[in-house]
Amino acid sequence: MAVEQKDGPLLRIAGVHFHFDTRPVFAGFSAAIGPGITWLRGANGMGKTTLLKLAAGALTPNRGSIALDGIDCAAQPLAYRLAAFYCGGDLPDLPWLAVQELLDLHLALYPAADARLVERQLDAFGVAGTLGQALSTLSLGQHKKVQLALALALPVRLLLLDEPFNGLDAAAVEYLRGQLGELGARQDVCVLLTSHLEPLVAVRRMLDLAP
Numbered sequence: 521m522a523v524e525q526k527d528g529p530l531l532r533i534a535g536v537h538f539h540f541d542t543r544p545v546f547a548g549f550s551a552a553i554g555p556g557i558t559w560l561r562g563a564n565g566m567g568k569t570t571l572l573k574l575a576a577g578a579l580t581p582n583r584g585s586i587a588l589d590g591i592d593c594a595a596q597p598l599a600y601r602l603a604a605f606y607c608g609g610d611l612p613d614l615p616w617l618a619v620q621e622l623l624d625l626h627l628a629l630y631p632a633a634d635a636r637l638v639e640r641q642l643d644a645f646g647v648a649g650t651l652g653q654a655l656s657t658l659s660l661g662q663h664k665k666v667q668l669a670l671a672l673a674l675p676v677r678l679l680l681l682d683e684p685f686n687g688l689d690a691a692a693v694e695y696l697r698g699q700l701g702e703l704g705a706r707q708d709v710c711v712l713l714t715s716h717l718e719p720l721v722a723v724r725r726m727l728d729l730a731p
């Protein structure tokens with residue numbers, strides 16, 4: 521435990537089994553992931569999104585354990601979720617909310633978050649003007665930018681980025697690459713990202729899901 525703290529956050533996935541009602545996805549999957557950017561790779565349907573959601577505490581393993589900095593996601597789900605954020609392409613669960621309300625919800629969920637950092641990220645992605653809009657009225661790219669602004673601003677130890685470049689315009693891709701370059705150099709954050717294309721950021725390690 522002392523070593524884990526000194527070396528930065530560590531995500532430990534041990535012997536995870538997970539199945540949807542109709543489909544087994546993991547049978548005894550294990551990995552240990554340290555700070556920096558880890559590129560999670562695998563063919564369509566191999567389980568990348570499922571693994572990110574398990575690591576985010578959004579899905580629960582049927583067997584095995586997932587822990588971040590020694591916080592077990594089944595034993596301490598609230599503490600675990602406070603330290604992690606999943607950023608994917610899913611449509612919002614509450615599409616009638618305004619963007620501002622979504623942000624307020626996240627600021628309440630992550631009490632250590634700084635609203636000014638979120639605003640700065642929204643500005644940088646060029647979506648600050650959407651604050652009064654309902655989520656359902658955002659384009660795919662705008663929705664992604666709002667999600668990424670949150671991901672980059674929230675004070676978490678583990679960021680799960682599911683195809684973060686999908687749907688972004690060229691300026692946003694460039695901005696995101698710069699931000700990931702800074703995040704990837706930090707010792708206090710783990711970034712686990714999926715990308716079917718070479719992400720062109722400083723990847724520290726790769727994690728391959730194979731049949």
Ligand SMILES: Nc1ncnc2c1ncn2[C@@H]1O[C@H](COP(=O)(O)OP(=O)(O)OP(=O)(O)O)[C@@H](O)[C@H]1O
Binds near residue numbers: 543562564565569
């Ligand atoms: N809600 C669900 N119910 C049942 N099966 C599901 C569900 N979500 C995903 N699956 C199945 O689980 C498997 C893993 O899906 P997942 O989305 O994790 O793959 P992926 O590696 O992210 O794929 P892609 O590269 O296409 O995004 C797939 O066979 C998928 O059909």
